[in-house]
Amino acid sequence: MTPPAEVGTLAQLVARAAELWPQRMAWIFDETGERFTFAQVDAETSRIAAALTDRGVGPGDRVAVMLRNQPAFPLIWLGLAKIGALLVPINTNYREFDGAHVLRHSGAKLVVAAPEFTDLLNRISLAEVITPAALSRESDHLGAALSRESAAFTPVPETPVNLQYTSGTTGAPKGCVLPNRYWTTLAISLATDFPAVGADDVILTAQPFHYIDPQWNVALGLAGGATLVVLDRFHPSTFWAKVREHEVTWFYCLGLMPTLLLRQEPSGADRDHKVRAICASAIPLDLHAELEQRWGVPWFEAFGMTETGGDIRVGAADHDETVGTGCIGRPSRDREVMIAGDDGKPLPRGETGQLLIRGIGLMHGYHDDPDATAKAFRNGWFCTGDLARMDDAGRVYYVGRTKDMIRRSGENVSADEVERALLLHPAVRLAAVIAVPDELRGEEIKAYVVCDGERPEPAALAAFCAEKLAYFKVPRFWAFADGLPLTPSERVAKGELRKVADLRAGAWDAKVETWL
Template sequence: MNLTAQLHETAVKMASKPAYYFMDQATSYGELDVAVTKFADGLHKLGVSKGDHVALLLGNSPHFIIGMYGALETGATVIPVNPIYTPDEIGYILNNGDVKVVIALDLLVPLLEKMSPLLTSIEHMVICETGQDNSEENASRLSIYPKMKSFTELMKMGDSSFAGPNLDEDDTALILYTSGTTGKPKGAVLTHKNLYSNAKDVGDYLKISENDRVVTALPMFHVFCLTVVLNAPLINGGTLLIVPKFSPKEVFRLVKKYEATVFAGVPTMYNFLQQYPDGNPEDFKSLRLSISGGATMPVALLKEFEKKFNVFVSEGYGLSEASPVTCFNPLDRPRKPGSIGTNIKNVVNKVVNELGDEVPVGQVGELIVRGPNVMKGYYKMPEETAAVLKGGWLYTGDLARMDEEGYFYIVDRKKEMIIVGGYNVYPREVEEVLFAHPNIVEAAVIGIPDPNQGEVVQAFVVKKNDSLTEEELLAYCADHLAKYKVPQVIEFIGELPKNTTGKILRRSLKDQVLQK
């Protein structure tokens, strides 16, 4: 079984059921299935065949769903790309990924036109109409720019009787480029089996069904949304409530209007919802589950959110190389704040030392993963692949520990650990203390060079009001942390740098310090 085959089956069983709402307009499973097949045939008539690479430069919209599932139906490999990346970032991925066709927002037409001479492998650019002010201007370009085709026209070219090639479960379905926080992005090669198994296992674990209405506010081009909030609901007959761009106001409106049952977000989103002045707990009463992932959620925020909105938050863990989910806090057993939960179905997590041997319960080591969700490898990067895939296990680069009941806890990124005078300091441990302070909105911790101790701790803090001083915060930290863990420098800033999924970019903060 694969995603497109499952969509066809669901469409046969529940053709009239809403697959998604977008801008308050419903699209049924039957309508979605026809659109996907017609678009697949349109791509086929452009010359897209099994094994070709198709990139998506799209935000949260029906275009993304139809584009991805349609490309998969042709046997193509899909490469989702963040549409607000810089031209250099976009160009690197399109060239490194050997992309043949780009499906993009019409707002990106001027950029793509300018970049075209550098994108040597691209034969066609399929432009999606958004209805924005410059849509007519961009549409006029399509008639004079030979590589560009209209999404709508491509749909009209397609036939709903199209039958794509046979797909093997080990065929490549997606290449997901990592965020590149430690260098150039690497393309994680995921198979149809990887994607389908993880969507199914996550859906089973979280009990996602045709009765669920899932708020789709996370960016669809990110693997967390792709599997947990898009594929898992669709293969189980659920309904997506698509949020084009995250805003607390829109999330509260959609949850209330459609009686949403599931919300998924990164910790930053929960923080915005928690701080939103017009957030009414009554509006969230229909939610049976809130999911957090993408980054570690501060325990203080988790408890405050649950208390205010009376909603259960299940924190999980994943990474692009694992399609992505490996752990979630269970729904049928106690949830442990600060934990990423237990193994999901068919996936095994283990904590090991530098020799690859499992460490005793409670000890810190590297988290490694095994299961049907683990990638083939990195695209065109055999050495990097060999460094993380060893003996059937994926080495995540994250430091973790496991308790006596099989719950895992992320301590920090292996590369972000701070060593102060020979002592290990995990940034998350210090951040948890800072986050618990009543006058702090957000905090991030890095290590900076020190001639005496090798490194010392520096904290970046976003405060709620101007009354909080550095002296007061240092005293607070001294009461809650060992001396070597107390920040030597505290810098108050207006906002922490984040990527598009809301993950705090510690590397960016470190670069700022080193450049001073």
């Protein structure tokens, strides 16, 4: 049996799990009750791999998937990994503008989508669209599933397996080329080091599969032999009931989720669960201790990025001392961290600078964007665009970010992408989008708009945006102006816009549909 340290591909993870724990439950889909053992995961992904091969999909080809949290998503992903092809996840909230960009830029050969999305994708008309049911029927007709012996291509650790789109600091979402080693490095680290997820664990994910988190949860379950419970999505009012129902022992959450959970009415059953640890990103500092007290379980901060995977996390030894401090932990075994100054050189401990990361299993680069890739890497170090400091013990503390990015309810929103969508409106001549601090969502979005001729109603602009972009990218606050401050290079001087004491004052609030 291949030891974990020597497993370098998703295909190897699947094969190893099927051999070690063939009848153990690998996945439970809560909404439908569908269940898969590790042996069934291996067999079903091979059938899908064979069906995709029969359709002409081969090494290096990209297949886009637009599905909600259903078994077909991870089955197709792992099937593609077995034949050296790449998954291109499409956010289920995308519309024509952002969806077309991902399809066009990725060069997807095929799209597998739920029936609810096929009309949208056919309007975009950039690739053939089929449903999971059609793909399943094709795999049934093949008779014999793809076997490891008959596979025409054997993936290696550096074989790309995902083209994962993420909102960049500027422009449209960029496609991160993620190799097999990205997933195995992350999964094996979590299985062998803290939190040491193993065959006695039941883990849970509530995020959409088009994000990386459910995907690395799949890889983690395969690496450690844990059962993965998949919820249809995050429901604050029933989340802990599901945790108790499925006897979950560990889960990861992020963004607004901890705050929304705390806002639920306390219950005598709050501590009636089997969870031994919770990992989360961006735990609210002033709520960290309250989270632990209410559910009687430690919450551990973690830091990672789509480009780099799992990089830094708090372990058991540092937990008690760092609750509520903003500490994100120490680098994982496969990572090195540097806090660098503007010259790229390391700063003394305690000083704030840019967080740089290097190690094995990082993305290969941004697809078809060598300039962005060159900017992201500096002498082998990935520049996160985040500010941090390191204490004398080598623990990292998150300080802030340098990017022109809005973080709304856990979603990264590129201001530039929203501005470009607004400029598609015939009345809009200039647009600028900035973040507005918000107690609940972390940040909200405000749009400043300069129009030619008659100004449209802000509700009409919001509706226009909703047709072009995912709902979480649509600005909440709107302001009209005759002009905007510009830099010498003719860019909007957003620093001037942010100097207003109350960014909400005088704006139209789409939530309450009134001027403030």
